[in-house]
Amino acid sequence: xxxxxxxxxxxxxxxxxxxxxxxxxxxxxxxxxxxxxxxxxxxxxxxxxxxxxxxxxxxxxxxxxxxxxxxxxxxxxxxxxxxxxxxxxxxxxxxxxxxxxxxxxxxxxxxxxxxxxxxxxxxxxxxxxxxxxxxxxxxxxxxxxxxxxxxxxxxxxxxxxxxxxxxxxxxxxxxxxxxxxxxxxxxxxxxxxxxxxxxxxxxxxxxxxxxxxxxxxxxxxxxxxxxxxxxxxxxxxxxxxxxxxxxxxxxxxxxxxxxxxxxxxxxxxxxxxxxxxxxxxxxxxxxxxxxxxxxxxxxxxxxxxxxxxxxxxxxxxxxxxxxxxxxxxxxxxxxxxxxxxxxxxxxxxxxxxxxxxxxxxxxxxxxxxxxxxxxxxxxxxxxxxxxxxxxxxxxxxxxxxxxxxxxxxxxxxxxxxxxxxxxxxxxxxxxxxxxxxxxxxxxxxxxxxxxxxxxxxxxxxxxxxxxxxxxxxxxxxxxxxxxxxxxxxxxxxxxxxxxxxxxxxxxxx
Ligand code: F0G
Numbered sequence: 001x002x003x004x005x006x007x008x009x010x011x012x013x014x015x016x017x018x019x020x021x022x023x024x025x026x027x028x029x030x031x032x033x034x035x036x037x038x039x040x041x042x043x044x045x046x047x048x049x050x051x052x053x054x055x056x057x058x059x060x061x062x063x064x065x066x067x068x069x070x071x072x073x074x075x076x077x078x079x080x081x082x083x084x085x086x087x088x089x090x091x092x093x094x095x096x097x098x099x100x101x102x103x104x105x106x107x108x109x110x111x112x113x114x115x116x117x118x119x120x121x122x123x124x125x126x127x128x129x130x131x132x133x134x135x136x137x138x139x140x141x142x143x144x145x146x147x148x149x150x151x152x153x154x155x156x157x158x159x160x161x162x163x164x165x166x167x168x169x170x171x172x173x174x175x176x177x178x179x180x181x182x183x184x185x186x187x188x189x190x191x192x193x194x195x196x197x198x199x200x201x202x203x204x205x206x207x208x209x210x211x212x213x214x215x216x217x218x219x220x221x222x223x224x225x226x227x228x229x230x231x232x233x234x235x236x237x238x239x240x241x242x243x244x245x246x247x248x249x250x251x252x253x254x255x256x257x258x259x260x261x262x263x264x265x266x267x268x269x270x271x272x273x274x275x276x277x278x279x280x281x282x283x284x285x286x287x288x289x290x291x292x293x294x295x296x297x298x299x300x301x302x303x304x305x306x307x308x309x310x311x312x313x314x315x316x317x318x319x320x321x322x323x324x325x326x327x328x329x330x331x332x333x334x335x336x337x338x339x340x341x342x343x344x345x346x347x348x349x350x351x352x353x354x355x356x357x358x359x360x361x362x363x364x365x366x367x368x369x370x371x372x373x374x375x376x377x378x379x380x381x382x383x384x385x386x387x388x389x390x391x392x393x394x395x396x397x398x399x400x401x402x403x404x405x406x407x408x409x410x411x412x413x414x415x416x417x418x419x420x421x422x423x424x425x426x427x428x429x430x431x432x433x434x435x436x437x438x439x440x441x442x443x444x445x446x447x448x449x450x451x452x453x454x455x456x457x458x459x460x461x462x463x464x465x466x467x468x469x470x471x472x473x474x475x476x477x478x479x480x481x482x483x484x485x486x487x488x489x490x491x492x493x494x495x496x497x498x499x500x501x502x503x504x505x506x507x508x509x
Contacts, residue, residue: 019444020451020508023460028059031476031483033460045454046483048461050474053272053304053420056331056389057377058476064334067373068366076365081358087368088113094375095328095343102317109326109343112353113363117303117329118195120340121266124299124325125199127344127353128264129184131297134350135260136180143244143257147172150245150252161252172243172254184263185238186220187231187296191274191466194266194301203266205274206466218263228283231290238262239294262296264325269315272304272474275467276415276422284321297324297348303340307331308378309474310418311390318417324348334374339367388477393418395481396473399488407495413470419477423491424470425449425498433503443468448506449494455508457490 006013016022023045027034032044047059057064092111100106112127114120147169153159161168186203188194194203201210202217223234241256267287271277291298300323305315307328312318314326325348329340339362344353361367378385397414400423404411413424428440439445446463449471453459464470473487497505 019447020455030058031479045458045460046486048473048475048487053309053474054330055335055476056307056309057334058478059335064336064370067370068336071366071369078364078366085363087365088363091368091372094372098313102314108346110349112342114340115338115359115361116340118197118200120327120329120342121194121200122197123342124327125264126357128297130353131348131350132184132260132263140180147245150247153247159247159250159252176242179240179242179259182240182261184218185261186218186263187265188220188222189267190222190224191271192268193273225283228286235294262294264297264299265291266299266301268301270305270310270417270420273464273466275464275470276472278417279319281319284319299325301327303327303329305420308386308389309420311386332371334370337367337370339371385477389418392477392479396421396484399484403488403491410495410498419474421473422470432501435503435507436501445469446471452494452506453490459487459490
């Protein structure tokens with residue numbers, strides 16, 4: 001096999017090898033991945049990358065693996081599309097029980113199933129667009145009825161138009177036909193990440209991911225968190241009115257009607273890939289208030305922050321941000337199954353969406369039964385694992401802050417919530433070592449540091465791709481003190497290497 005050409009993303013592998021990250025893992029359990037050394041002995045690596053948030057219950061959690069085994073041994077119907085899916089219905093009910101508790105009200109959310117985070121985002125945007133298009137259609141029907149009523153009033157002499165009525169009606173129709181075709185408007189935060197599929201990549205701020213594909217999709221307006229107070233003004237810039245006709249005091253008068261032009265505002269309660277940036281309550285309030293003003297649905301992307309990782313099931317609950325749509329994925333599959341869901345609040349849900357959207361693998365009995373087990377584990381003992389996520393997050397945060405206090409010249413920030421944490425290294429453009437300056441300039445410093453942590457400390461983590469000097473830490477809720485100390489020791493070593501501008505040590509040459 002080795003003499004055959006590598007056709008499975010060889011360029012990426014070559015790049016990983018250049019920073020000593022091209023490990024081959026042969027086994028995974030809990031917070032550890034295992035590789036074999038030259039003598040074939042297992043070496044344990046503690047995993048703080050955690051599948052970018054997918055292993056809140058750790059790798060191959062014994063109860064999840066046992067359930068997966070039982071399901072397969074008992075012939076679980078994985079492919080039973082277009083049939084009753086009682087397990088999916090149970091999962092939807094279980095998710096709604098959690099949402100009712102976190103929202104403090106009973107409004108149900110309908111559930112559409114998917115296979116990945118980006119797919120859940122695509123489903124949410126598609127549903128929001130279907131809802132918008134149907135609202136545009138209803139508005140045009142209402143206007144047509146009003147024009148007809150005005151025509152009848154002019155015909156029976158109870159109303160008069162300025163000039164020829166039919167010319168006016170034709171003008172209204174012409175203007176509305178053009179304006180109703182206005183492209184939908186999407187908003188998202190700068191630094192946001194919502195996936196890399198054709199639709200979801202349009203919402204992802206990182207230009208390297210999005211720009212080559214801009215021609216394929218809608219245009220998103222990106223807003224800086226610091227500019228959220230100006231959202232009403234930005235929304236005003238996008239407003240479009242249709243023309244309606246009304247009869248007032250015997251006169252036919254044109255009346256503006258706001259066109260539903262806003263498709264969705266996408267937001268992560270904690271930006272993951274964008275550098276572990278926590279949305280605060282004020283920002284959450286500004287988004288929700290401005291969106292309510294123009295009936296723009298809020299799509300809360302909990303793909304990485306959700307499932308209890310930050311100490312509440314939804315990270316958005318902690319800042320009082322109520323979503324019209326939610327996307328959940330990653331840890332929903334318990335680190336074993338690939339599954340995702342989009343949740344749409346009842347007041348916006350369009351059942352006809354079920355007839356125009358589907359996926360071969362989504363909603364299958366294997367994944368949804370495992371997802372149900374995940375919820376059961378998270379909700380057990382009154383949500384003990386959520387509390388543990390908070391406690392373990394505090395333990396890791398304390399360790400990271402101690403590193404920052406020891407190396408204030410090299411470590412500039414520690415941030416995050418629960419088990420979604422980041423540590424930011426200072427800009428190294430002034431380093432005495434050329435290779436360190438080059439990595440810093442090339443946005444690969446974080447990967448070089450990750451290579452040192454793996455090579456010298458058997459700690460696995462990565463930077464957040466859009467904030468390359470920030471390493472992120474997303475272990476399981478079962479992460480132990482010894483592993484946290486192992487991480488802290490590695491970070492101190494990396495900080496000392498940067499302080500000493502020791503390029504050879506950093507790059508392992
Ligand atoms: N939304 C968020 C907030 C994510 O963090 C991710 C993936 C996605 C959507 C897409 O999910 O990969 O299952 O299609 N985040 C990874 C990261 C890639 O680097 O944080 P997917």
